[in-house]
Amino acid sequence: MPIDAAKALAAEPRSREITWDHKDVQLYHLGIGAGRPATDPDELRYTLESRLHVLPSFATVAGSGAPGVISGLSMPGIEADLARVLHGGQSLTLHRPIPAAGTATATGRIAAVYDKVKAAVLVLRTEVADTDGPLWTSDAQIFVRGEGGWGGDRGPSGTLEPPTGEPDRTVERAVREDQALLYRLSGDWNPLHADPEFAKLAGFDRPILHGLCTYGITLKAVVDTLLDGDVTRVRGYTTRFAGVVYPGETLRIRMWRQPGAVRVAVSACRERGTDGTPVLTDTPVLTDTIVEHT
Template structure:
């Protein structure tokens, strides 16, 4: 079996130093569609360095980009084909607001390996801290198709009961034809998002948008609409990637407030009859 779960889980954590500048934050924000309209004061907090606020989902690309997908495949005990890999979900905890520029020490380790029968799931945990203490904790769930079935632990279910009643807000966000090409400049170079031939080998009709790009687009919508445009109110953000997005499509984002401290979200593709894109999505906030 290409995945040796015991060996992978026993591997020593990897530590490293990362750094980011305002330019990296600005590029990330543009990659998730910020800046439209370009002179809107609400957009300028994402696109103008003198007013810059950092959307917490920037943590998924800070310093290195997409820590859960590519680097997770280089851990001891893991030898899989990139074309079999899909990003299954993301869990982000923000310990305090992310500065617009800074450095941090990151610790990466495999937190779990689950056997889902037809696939294996790798949970890669990345913790970041600077001189003032912890900044964020990221768990990326990576599905490796065809690598399950060895009788291992299936792991917990990430499925939540769907929200009830009509959503408080529903918005639509267009995805540019070149959105994936722009987003990948923040560090996720997986050819699945740019190379038509690679996408076809992986089973898709054409390159798909990064799941973490949809993740960022969705968090920005929640912050802008229900959190008074204040990214520092976000405490954690969870999602399951339920389906793909093709560049050029439109995202329909539905939001429900819960208990004054959380927002449930569902995201679908308008052009494909509301095909689910993000599910079991929760933003916890102050």
């Protein structure tokens, strides 16, 4: 079979040096919709180098997307048609705040291979550290259609209990028509997000938004809405990509406060005010404390 689970799991980790500076951070923030309105002091924290702070989800693209889907497909034992690959989920653990510029070592390996019968799921783990110690750990779940059925470990199948009651906050974020084209400049060059013909081969009417773009938009909404704009309060962030977002749609982001976390559910709406398709589920943002707002 194209995916050799034993070979993938036994392969030596791959390490490489990654670097980033304020321009990379600013481009990423613009790619997830920061800077609207352009002169808003709260937005200038994401766009102006003299007061820049780094949204933790920048880790998913630092050094040109070290934990990305395409890099996982180059690991030993992995062969897959890119048109049959989707990013199934993402988790991120922050060990320290991410600096606006840095040099670090990113070490990646296949941490797990799961047999879902009709698909395989690869867990690509990337650990990043600089001279001061660990910075972050990232797990990307890569879903490969048509590559299951070899009788391997099915892996975890449970999902989180959905939040109960009305959300504490609900916000909407418009996705620009060119959002995917801007976001991909941070390093995810998968043609699924730009080439209409390739998107059709993958089964979509037109190019779709990167799941990690939705991931970043959502975290920014949580930080801005419930964490007083303080990115250093984020300790971890996990999601499962449950649906697709098309550029031009609106994201409805619902948030529930919990001890040490914010639970989030995200839907994509063709028009504001309409019911949307769930796109992020099982999504806790781990924090230190939650500030009560009136």
